[in-house]
Amino acid sequence: MIKGGNGFVPTVPLRLAVRNGLDVAVLFLTETGRVRGDGDIVFHGAPIHPSGAVRLLGEESGTVWLEAGLTAIEDEIVRVLVVGSAEVGALRDVDELSVEAFAPDGTSVARYDVTDAGGETAMVLAELYRRAGGWKFRAVGQGYVNGLAGLARDHGVDVAEDAQAQAHVQAQAQAEAPVPVPFQPPAPAAASGPVPFHAPPAPSAPSAPPAAPGAVPFHAPAPAAAPIQPSAPAPVPVFGVPSAPAPAAVAPPFPPQPSGPDWAFGAVFEPYTKTGRDNDVITLNGLPPGPVVVDLSIRGDGYTGMWPLTRFNKEGDTLVNSTEENFRGRLLALVPGNGRLRLQLKAEGPWQLQVLPLAAATRLTEEELEFRGPDVLLHTGGTADLALRYRGDDNLIINLYELEGHDDPATLPRDENVVNEIGKRRETVPLPEGPVIVHLERADGPWRARLKHLEPHSRQSDGALSQVTDIGKAKGRLRRGTH
Structure with a gap:
């Protein structure tokens, strides 16, 4: 399977092999693309998901084995990421980097060989995701030069790092050398059985998207005397929802593009x-x-x-x-x-x-x-x-x-x-x-x-x-x- 490729896998207990010599973690994501909390990360410090759906079985000759019971995955979970990170160096230094899924009888049902790894120190290797009542395997290959910490933060995980780890990362960054940043627990004085992940903070609201040149702005319904923006060719009542407040800035629609003599594929119809x-x-x-x-x-x-x-x-x-x-x-x-x-x-x-x-x-x-x-x-x-x-x-x-x-x-x-x-x-x-x-x-x-x-x-x-x-x-x- 090439990068970006996908295919259905049988909805049975699968065994997954991650090669070679990587630290492996599994993230359970909802439809928001984020974990729900600490329990949705499976790694060496927490090798079994609370649902029992995924287990980290251990390492054998450089290969880390996982077991995924697809029928046991909770309905709220729509994607399961298989993540690998290097303890030393970058992923380009890992020989025969791959992830492979096997059916209970030992038949290989999906395999992805990573051939374009570079200076990344962590990567989403593959994902299992729901589709049409079943499950599909996707070859992802999305790398992170800021390591496992950067990958985790992108999926709603707050990674706690002690002062020594932070100083180490800063020193390595100054040396312009990629360094894997492992998930590390906080170190309070009386902590017992620390958990290295914390529930994600409330995300900050992203800024409103910029307007496209020449687009016709959207406006919520307004009284007749409401002014029209000078750049708008004509007022366009868009949302048609009386209870909706008029926004200060609303993303405009894309302007219809006239077809030209250089495009002949597909039928033409009124929008x-x-x-x-x-x-x-x-x-x-x-x-x-x-x-x-x-x-x-x-x-x-x-x-x-x-x-x-x-x-x-x-x-x-x-x-x-x-x-x-x-x-x-x-x-x-x-x-x-x-x-x-x-x-x-x-x-x-x-x-x-x-x-x-x-x-x-x-x-x-x-x-x-x-x-x-x-x-x-x-x-x-x-x-x-x-x-x-x-x-x-x-x-x-x-x-x-x-x-x-x-x-x-x-x-x-x-x-x-x-x-x-x-x-x-x-x-x-x-x-x-x-x-x-x-x-x-x-x-x-x-x-x-x-x-x-x-x-x-x-x-x-x-x-x-x-x-x-x-x-x-x-x-x-x-x-x-x-x-």
Whole structure:
């Protein structure tokens, strides 16, 4: 399995092998992406989860063995992370670094060999996560140069360090050498059986996301005499919730992008807009089958999650999983062949959702884009390098959908995962000739992106790139179903 790959595993007691010579920990996460408390960390000092679902069995010839009883994992837990850290040096120094899952009969059901480890001293190697009533194994490979302490803090764990450990870390940082920072217990004078983890403090509220240039701001309903912001072309009542207070600054929606002669994949239709508040199931009938852009903005500071619902009314793959305040982002969804798209939304506060044609997504050019949150971008030119600077603290996952030779607009080709990291990053991703969908699947934080070394498209000279109808002139109207 390659980095970012995933697959179902049998819902049976699994044994997991982590190689070679690493310290191993397991984190139990709720849908917020955080542990509930000290009990949700399994490590050498607490080798059994309170539920009994995961046990740290010990080490044999450099391999650490875990046992995971998937049926015993509590319903509140949606992800189980397998974490490894190096006592000395960096993970690039670990020979044959891997994690493998075995069924009770000894059959290997999933394996991930880490081939790109660098100066990190800790890494989320893999995760087991719920999907469609079962469990899947994902090859993660997300490293941390600030060690196990940094990894733990990102998942809601308050790591206690005594003064000697802090001084050691500071000295090593000054020497510019990566040092693993182990989980260590506090050292009060009369402590007995100290626990090295503490319940996480209340997270500080992130700053409100910046407005996108040229976007139409959202405004809660207001009296007729309420002033309109000078930069807004027209007042747009968005949330439609009378009880919702008018915010001082609300994330604007993405402006609809006109389709151009350089994009021909997917049907064109009039955008559909839906507003509401808190959790909901949103149903859209009469959409053309195929990929669409779901533009979602929420005013609130709670958890945001969205999943497409299958024909069996089961959750599909996660579209968004975020704890960002005032979440906003563009998501990539696939309309089934029957033209009926159903989306389950978990949110706290008023929200607006728009469904747009794929052709309405933002084009990548040599001019810098600046935004925050997940997004769907289109590359239509020749070969180029995508230069991206990410300033978030959480996941950055980027997938490419290369559409050359893919003639079925009702489906998407297999995606290629090109970035799967955590924390602030500078990335340069080589892009093939367009048309290519660049999907920022996870990006909880601000980012900037532009093309470098852009070459002319090999087919521009012969006019082979077909044209599409302008969205503003689309004749078909979305048939509104039961909402």
